[in-house]
Every structure is written in structure tokens, then in C-alpha cells.
Amino acid sequence: MTASLVIKDSEYRGELKVEVVSELVEQKSFEAYPDLEGKPAAVQVRVALRREELLRLLLAGHRLKECASLLRWSTQTMRNELANVYFRKRLQSVSFEIFKEVDEDLAALKADPAIRLAEMADKALDEIESLMESGDERIRLRAAQDTLDRNTLTSKTRRLETNSREVRVNIDLLARADQAAKEVHESNERARTS
Incomplete structure (x- = not known):
């Protein structure tokens, strides 16, 4: 059972029963988040599942604001979870x-x-x-x-290999390039006349 199913199927609002969570999720979550040791079991499970759900959403490509709204978290709660060293290590791994x-x-x-x-x-x-x-x-x-x-030496047709690049140029860059070219041209003209 995944964390999202547990959250949706919970009888309590925002609270999860410890019995609902599978042992595998508990074990992996507790190994990943040693900062939860010493807290009550219900708190450990709730926080670990919350972090795993956030992890799943981030890996699915959701932005932070989207994650906060989907999980119904405040921005401060989101910042706190993202600042957690163990959560960042888990996300990286x-x-x-x-x-x-x-x-x-x-x-x-x-x-x-x-x-x-x-x-x-x-x-x-x-x-x-x-x-x-x-x-x-x-x-x-x-x-x-x-x-x-x-054989490439005796073939009627030759293979042409090229490197193509996409260059994005904006108007400001073109204006600066034009100004630089004018300055170079003027300095070359001054050097010739001197």
C-alpha cells in the first residue's frame, strides 16, 4: 500500500493508524529518517509517510508550490521538510x-x-x-x-557528418555585437590613418 492510498483511505483527518502502514514502508522510512527516533510511533509513521509522499511528488516532476497544494501544506512546512538533511539525503539517493x-x-x-x-x-x-x-x-x-x-574510398555516395548548433540571439545581444563591431572598425581605421 503506498503512502497516497494510506492518506486517502484514512478514517482520521491528517492522522494515520500505525496498523495501516506496511512494515516495508515503515522500515525503509525509519532507516531513511533517523531524526524520527524517540518520537511516538504514530508521529514517526505520519512524518515518514508525509516525507515519502513529498519525495514521490518531487520525483514525478511537480514544482514545490504544486506539492504544497497537493499535500495541503503551508509553505513554511514545505520549507521545513526540504531543509531536513535526512530528507535531502533520501531524495538524492x-x-x-x-x-x-x-x-x-x-x-x-x-x-x-x-x-x-x-x-x-x-x-x-x-x-x-x-x-x-x-x-x-x-x-x-x-x-x-x-x-x-x-568502402568509403570507392563508394558512389559519401556520408556527410555535421555538427549543428542552435544559437539563440536576442535583440540586445545583436545591438551589443553591432556596437562592438563598429568600435573595432573605428579603431582599425584610426590605426591605418596613424
């Missing part, structure tokens, strides 16, 4: 875990097609080699052309 998983998934996606293409390229090359020894002259010609086209 969860973010790191998510980025690590995404990075691993992307690496797996990149590796699979590259490996498959390399294997298929070997098979294709073997097939082209066998076609070059064919009895039909047209098949040998096409296999030879295909082989030559794969």
Missing part, C-alpha cells in the same frame, strides 16, 4: 537509484541493436562473398558493386 536504472536500461538498448547489427553484417558479408562466385554475371556484378559501395 532515490534520484541516484532512478538515474542508475535508466542509464542501465539505455545502455542495454544501445548494446543490443549494435551487437545484432554486427552479427548480421558478418552474415551479409559472407553472403556477398558467396554471390561473387556465382555463375550469373549480373549477380556477380551487383555483389561487387555492393562491396565497393560499402
